[in-house]
Amino acid sequence: MSDLILHHYPVSPFAEKIRLILGHKQLAWKSVLIPMVMPKPELTALTGGYRKTPVLQIGADLYCDTALICDVLEHLAPAPTLYPAANKGAARIVAQWADSALFPVAMAYNFQPAGVAQVFAGAPTEVLQAFVADRTAMRGGAARMASADATGAYKSYLRRLANMLQGQDYLFGEQPCVADFAAYHPLWFTQERTPALTGIFDPTPEVLAWMARMKAIGHGTSSQCSAEEALQLAHSATPATLPDEGFQDEHGLPLGSAVVIAADNFGQEPTEGELVAATRTRLTLRRTDARAGTVHVHFPRVGFTLKKAVA
CATH class of the missing domain: 3.40.30.110 (Glutaredoxin)
Structure with missing residues (x-):
């Protein structure tokens, strides 16, 4: 290979x-x-x-x-498989939801002023300006969701993930699947890049414990x-x-x-x-x-x- x-x-x-x-x-x-x-x-x-x-x-x-x-x-x-036979379709659907719905909500929450200050701490103003212009172009000029709306939606989505994690280590059982990796990455950004905003995880300890398990997987070699x-x-x-x-x-x-x-x-x-x-x-x-x-x-x-x- x-x-x-x-x-x-x-x-x-x-x-x-x-x-x-x-x-x-x-x-x-x-x-x-x-x-x-x-x-x-x-x-x-x-x-x-x-x-x-x-x-x-x-x-x-x-x-x-x-x-x-x-x-x-x-x-x-x-x-190990990303698509467990018993939940193959459901895992793909949750992964698609995470990439297309959870991700934009989480990023709109992350890029409120307190988050922007941490992501671009120490960077010249022109770096932030270039990033904003680039992502605006990628959205085709469409406005980003307001942070207040994003906060409410993010909290709802975290509760749904917490419900899925009750009584099990991962979203569909005892091993991570594609749904776990898709749902984790926007939350990873909140935790790793905008730590001032991580209080949103406090009401969902199941999610916090799951995030620790996901982080421990590492990046391999x-x-x-x-x-x-x-x-x-x-x-x-x-x-x-x-x-x-x-x-x-x-x-x-x-x-x-x-x-x-x-x-x-x-x-x-x-x-x-x-x-x-x-x-x-x-x-x-x-x-x-x-x-x-x-x-x-x-x-x-x-x-x-x-x-x-x-x-």
Whole structure:
């Protein structure tokens, strides 16, 4: 197996989700640190436009979105499983809720003034300004939820998690699954980056105990890798043979079409390339870059749109 290369930055919550899964599965991985805001020239040379964090690279294959990265890691290391047979569908649904509903509420709570002061303590004003401008662009100009509304919703969500944890160590039993890693990462940011705001956890001791168990999993074994090295590795590699999972056409676009894939809401920077796979669960583009060579960029179907490229 080629090296697992994670393109991330230390304070990224979604990257923490994957770092913990790598630790849970005891996989060795290489760490490429990327900027927190655009531009990200080395990353986008690999992905063709996708800029969200993290991205998993295996040779000349780039996997975007943590839902897909979870599936890839599960395939590489099936045990311990992220998807327990008895709760496979429910675990995926809770994970999707955590990523799409819990995460934005938690981050709106975290980025109230007291949280911002801790996250950017000691940083020049222009760093904060650049971050605000970058995330505003990623939201397409939409306003962030007001902190008061976020606080109320966050408290409700924490109570729901506490209810799930009553009488058991993890959300679906005695072992962590994909739902645990997805629900943990926005709470991790509150605890680790905005400690002035951690009083919100006090009414839910079950959640606090669970968070301690999740943190103890750790990140496994990692080593540093430069962005330039990652580009060279992609350039010297050949994309893996695509599995024969069948072509599922939902758009009237045959394989070989020039298409554009983009997230359906947050961070909608497009990636253009040749459609080389469209399965039940994922979409794959082939693209060529002067620095990265020929690569395959993979996206999950859920959360992304596919359109014909404009000539």
